[in-house]
Amino acid sequence: MTDIMKINVGPQHPSTHGVLRLITELDGEKIISIKPEIGYLHRGLEKLAESKTYLQYLPLVDRVDYLGGFFTSYAFCNAVEHLLNIQTTKRTEYIRTLCMELNRIASHLLWLGTYMLDLGASSPIFYTFRERESILALFEELTGQRMMYNYFTFGGVRFDVDNNWLDKVNDFLNILPKAIGNYEKIITNNAIFIDRTKNKGILTKSFCSKYAITGPNMRASGLEIDFRQKMPYSAYNELGFVVSVNNLSDSYGRYLVRIQEMRTSIDLIKQCIMFLKQNKDNVSCNINPIKLKIPQGEYTSYVESSRGLLCCYIQSDGSEKPYRVKWRTGSFYAVQVLPELVIGQNYNDLIAIFGSLDVILPEVDR
């Protein structure tokens, strides 16, 4: 019997993608207890909503998840539009879907690169960031921003896309499948990678529902639930796609789901481009966002973000400021399930398992 050693992993740990403290107790190298401590990145986004008008709050919603700004801004705009009872044009929804799917690829690429870095493989991040950089350049050209886009507005999007930009997206999509193939060549069958991820961090189906785990983490446990398909929003009910799912339940399975999802996104974007090239609707509704007053009511929008189910709940009391805004994010619940996955495991598997859940701390703390 060795002495129990208590160590703090974090808050400033290079592998936790944000600021998270894990209070860990070790017996030798075996983890016997672990407690996640969150709140280091809490910015009071829900409180700030009370003192801002809907338009003033709009740029802030991108900051809920800085790697998935389009998802959070879609969730907020969708809820506002629903409360206002306005119908957006088809072109708007296709542009939004295109942006969200590109965003999903960018987010998964960043995850892939940093996860490999967590596991000690330092080259994949250069390849994934090369492709991610192309996406950010496309976003920059469209919105003027690389990460905090503030592009969706109530009833539309800020700028229309032109065929020139769509061609550039198309060119990028022609390169991407080969790039993903290259990642797979160096990662999927790599003996060290398989050794560190196969049968590690088993997340069973019952854990998923008990701990409200959604997104790729859930689909890697054999639950075929994708809110793009289950509760279609935006343009998804007109697009055809196959939900990526497997039964492996381990870190390796979660990796495979994300790789497959990037391929699915490519198909979805291609369908969007085909539609946008033919359609010439306008991309805004005639509402004045500055004098916006939302009728009394409440609405929750359900969005499948790259990290699971994202909900934005708005309660309005009829004034120009929201009465209550609540964000439900996928990572908040993925942090909570960590102790179930790592207790009894070796300490060096902690980051390998935690990284596979794709937790982004700003999204946890809001």
Add this chain to the structure above:
Amino acid sequence: MNNLNILQEKFNSVQITDSNKIIVHDNLVSVLEFLKNTSEFDFDMLTTIIATDKIERIELIYQLYSTGNNNTLNVYYYAPGAAPTVIGLYKSAYFDECEIYDLLGVKFEGNKELKRLLLPDSWIGHPLLKNYTNNDERLAWND
């Protein structure tokens, strides 16, 4: 959902407002347990708990999701200052309950490890309450 009548037969005090909104006045845990374990409903996931300060009381909305039937249900419960814990049914509720305790001061009876989640332990007050004031002039919501 048509079969919400089954729920009303079993619990008289449950009020059904529309197809996916019900208001529970008492026995919250038994209602949720019934919704979770009855095969017609099968609400096996608690996606989130939303708490709102309605001045005279706190409104709690339990958003349920059924992975098998792909249904959602919002269960409303009004708590004057305390509510029963549901972590026995849904383990994901632990973080939610801690967050609501932290930001709105609702005590969840039976949750033994209730603590501040996002704010430091030394924080005074519960920020999401409408009467919350903080004298720190740097904070944006004072104006």
